[in-house]
Amino acid sequence: MSRPRGIPRSLGSAVLLVVAIAVSLLFLLPVLWLLASTFRTASETFASSSPLSWSVLWPRQLTVENLASAVRSGFLTALANSLFVAVVTVIVGLAISAAAAFALAIIPFRGRSAIFTVVVLSFLVPFEAIAIPLSRMFSEWNLTNTLLALILPGLGNGLAVFTLRQFFLGIPSSLAEAAHLDGANWFRIFWSVYLPLTRPALIGAGLILFLFQWQAYLWPILVTSRQELDLAPVAIAKAFGAFTTDYGRVFAETAILALIPAIVLLALQRYFVTSVASTGSKE
Amino acid sequence: MSTAIRAGGRRHTGRSRRDLAAGAAFLAPTIALIIVLRVAPALAAVGASTKSGLPGSLAAPTFVGADVFARLFAKESFWESVRQTLVFNILVNPIQIALALALAVLLTRRLPASGLWRTLIFLPSAVPLAGSTIVWGIALRPDGPVNGALEILGLPAQPWFTSPDQVVFSMIVLASWIGIGYWMMFLIAGINDIPPVYFEAARIDGAGALRTFFSVTIPMLRRPLLFVLVADTVANFVLFAPVQILTSGGPEGNSNFLMYDIFHKSYELSDPYEASAELVVLLVIMVAIVAVQFRLLRTPEGEE
Structure with a gap:
C-alpha cells in the first residue's frame, strides 16, 4: 500500500482509478455494441464500423425489427427450451447435490472420504470430454431428441456438491446431535435442520447448475436433431451459419441469450462470490 | 454393568449400520449419475478405440488392440491438432489468470466505486461461449468495428479469424472477454x-x-490461484463452440483443437474408432489435470 516517494497518495490512486475505468469500459464496449446492433438494421451496423464512427455504439434509427425477426423465426421456442432445461436442472440438480453433500459432510460412515474423492474427481473431468461416447449410449437407449437427454448431464455437478459440502461442514455439529437426541432421523435433520440454514450456498450452487446448462452447446447438437428441441445457443449458431445470415436477428438473439444470465448474476452476485470463496483458501 | 456395555455396543453397531444405509441412500442418485455420465462413456470410448471396422459395413467391428492408436500416432494431422491445442492453452490460460489476478488486486484496493468496475468486468462472464463467439466473430470481421478502430489509430486492418497466424490469438480474445472477469471473482474472494x-x-x-x-498476496493466494489455473485449463482444453461455429478448424488447421478434431472425425469423417482413440488421449490428459486439481482442493491436514 506504499508508493514511490514524492508522488502524493491521491495521484497514485487517481492513476489506478483511471486504469480501472479504462479496463471496465474495454469489457463493456462489446456489450454496448451488441445492444446497439440489436436495435438497428444490419446495414447500419456495418456502415458504422467501417469507417468507424461514434454511432457504432448508438443506433441512429431505432428499430425493433431484429427482435421481431427473432420471434418470427421461432427463437422464443428455443429460449423456452433453454429456460425449461435450466430450471429443471437447477431444481433436481440441487436436490441431488445437496443430498450427496449432506452425506459427505454430516453422516458418519466408513469410506466416506474415498467416496468424496470419487465424486469430485469424476465430475471435474469436463463433460465435453465424454460427450461423444455418451451421446452414442443415449441413442442406443432411445433418448435422442428428448428433453430428458438435454437435462440429464447437468444434474451431476462436482462444484455444486463441493460448494454445498463446504457449507454443511461449517454448520455446528451440535445442531445435528441435538436433533438426534430428539429422535429425528437423517432425512429430517437434512430437511428441517440443515437445508433451511443453507440458502446462500443453495443459491450459489444453483447458479453453477444454471450456468452449465445455459452454456451447453456441444451436447445439444449431439443429442437433438429436431428444430423444435433446439436450445437457444444452437438456434443462434444455426442462424449465424445460415446461407444468407440475418445479422440483425443474430444480434438480437445473442443479446437475449446474454441478458437472462446477466440479470440472474447481477441479482445474485454476492451469493456467487460466497460460493466461489469456498473453492479457495477457506477451511 | 456388563449388560449396559453390551447394550450400548449393540446400539452403536445398529446406529453405524443405519448411518451407512442413510449415507448410501443420500448418495445413490449421485453415484448413479457418475456411473452413467462418466464411467460408462469413458469405458465405451476405451472399448471403441481397440476396435476397427469399415465405415457403413454391417459386419461387427473386430478387436485390433492398439492398432488404432498406432494409426493415430502415425498421422501428422493428429500431432498438428495436439500442437495447436497446446499452443492455445499455453497462451490462453496464463494470460487469463495473470489479467484476472491483476484486476483482482486492483479492485480489492479501496478505489472509488470499485464495486461498479468489478461488476462491469464480471458482466461479460454471463455471456455464454456461443454468444461470445457470435459477438467476436462479427466484431473481428475484415469490415468490423475492431478493424475500423485500428484504421482510426492509423494501423492496418487485420485478417483475424481468416488468417492462420492470427486465428489462435483471435480465439484467445473471444475466450478471455468472458473468462477474465469470471476467474477474477474467484481471486477477489481469495484476496x-x-x-x-x-x-x-x-x-x-x-x-x-x-x-x-x-x-503476502501471492503466497496467501496460492490455493485459489492454482485452483483457478487448473480449472481454466481443463475448460479451455475442450474448447469447441467457437471452432465449430467460426473456423471449422481452419485456416490451415491452426484452430483444429483436439475436441473439434474428435467431433469432426466422429461425424463428418465417420471414423468413430480413430475418434475414440483420440478421445482416450484427451481423457488421459484431462484426468491427469484433474488429479492435480484435486490435490490442490484438499486441505493440508486431509479432507475432513
Whole structure:
C-alpha cells in the first residue's frame, strides 16, 4: 500500500482509478455494441464500423425489427427450451447435490472420504470430454431428441456438491446431535435442520447448475436433431451459419441469450462470490 | 454393568449400520449419475478405440488392440491438432489468470466505486461461449468495428479469424472477454479471505506495493490461484463452440483443437474408432489435470 516517494497518495490512486475505468469500459464496449446492433438494421451496423464512427455504439434509427425477426423465426421456442432445461436442472440438480453433500459432510460412515474423492474427481473431468461416447449410449437407449437427454448431464455437478459440502461442514455439529437426541432421523435433520440454514450456498450452487446448462452447446447438437428441441445457443449458431445470415436477428438473439444470465448474476452476485470463496483458501 | 456395555455396543453397531444405509441412500442418485455420465462413456470410448471396422459395413467391428492408436500416432494431422491445442492453452490460460489476478488486486484496493468496475468486468462472464463467439466473430470481421478502430489509430486492418497466424490469438480474445472477469471473482474472494493483519504487517515493515504483492498476496493466494489455473485449463482444453461455429478448424488447421478434431472425425469423417482413440488421449490428459486439481482442493491436514 506504499508508493514511490514524492508522488502524493491521491495521484497514485487517481492513476489506478483511471486504469480501472479504462479496463471496465474495454469489457463493456462489446456489450454496448451488441445492444446497439440489436436495435438497428444490419446495414447500419456495418456502415458504422467501417469507417468507424461514434454511432457504432448508438443506433441512429431505432428499430425493433431484429427482435421481431427473432420471434418470427421461432427463437422464443428455443429460449423456452433453454429456460425449461435450466430450471429443471437447477431444481433436481440441487436436490441431488445437496443430498450427496449432506452425506459427505454430516453422516458418519466408513469410506466416506474415498467416496468424496470419487465424486469430485469424476465430475471435474469436463463433460465435453465424454460427450461423444455418451451421446452414442443415449441413442442406443432411445433418448435422442428428448428433453430428458438435454437435462440429464447437468444434474451431476462436482462444484455444486463441493460448494454445498463446504457449507454443511461449517454448520455446528451440535445442531445435528441435538436433533438426534430428539429422535429425528437423517432425512429430517437434512430437511428441517440443515437445508433451511443453507440458502446462500443453495443459491450459489444453483447458479453453477444454471450456468452449465445455459452454456451447453456441444451436447445439444449431439443429442437433438429436431428444430423444435433446439436450445437457444444452437438456434443462434444455426442462424449465424445460415446461407444468407440475418445479422440483425443474430444480434438480437445473442443479446437475449446474454441478458437472462446477466440479470440472474447481477441479482445474485454476492451469493456467487460466497460460493466461489469456498473453492479457495477457506477451511 | 456388563449388560449396559453390551447394550450400548449393540446400539452403536445398529446406529453405524443405519448411518451407512442413510449415507448410501443420500448418495445413490449421485453415484448413479457418475456411473452413467462418466464411467460408462469413458469405458465405451476405451472399448471403441481397440476396435476397427469399415465405415457403413454391417459386419461387427473386430478387436485390433492398439492398432488404432498406432494409426493415430502415425498421422501428422493428429500431432498438428495436439500442437495447436497446446499452443492455445499455453497462451490462453496464463494470460487469463495473470489479467484476472491483476484486476483482482486492483479492485480489492479501496478505489472509488470499485464495486461498479468489478461488476462491469464480471458482466461479460454471463455471456455464454456461443454468444461470445457470435459477438467476436462479427466484431473481428475484415469490415468490423475492431478493424475500423485500428484504421482510426492509423494501423492496418487485420485478417483475424481468416488468417492462420492470427486465428489462435483471435480465439484467445473471444475466450478471455468472458473468462477474465469470471476467474477474477474467484481471486477477489481469495484476496478478501487473506487476514488483513498480513497486509498491515507488510505496511509496518515498510514493504512497497510490489513487495507486498509477491511476499503476502501471492503466497496467501496460492490455493485459489492454482485452483483457478487448473480449472481454466481443463475448460479451455475442450474448447469447441467457437471452432465449430467460426473456423471449422481452419485456416490451415491452426484452430483444429483436439475436441473439434474428435467431433469432426466422429461425424463428418465417420471414423468413430480413430475418434475414440483420440478421445482416450484427451481423457488421459484431462484426468491427469484433474488429479492435480484435486490435490490442490484438499486441505493440508486431509479432507475432513
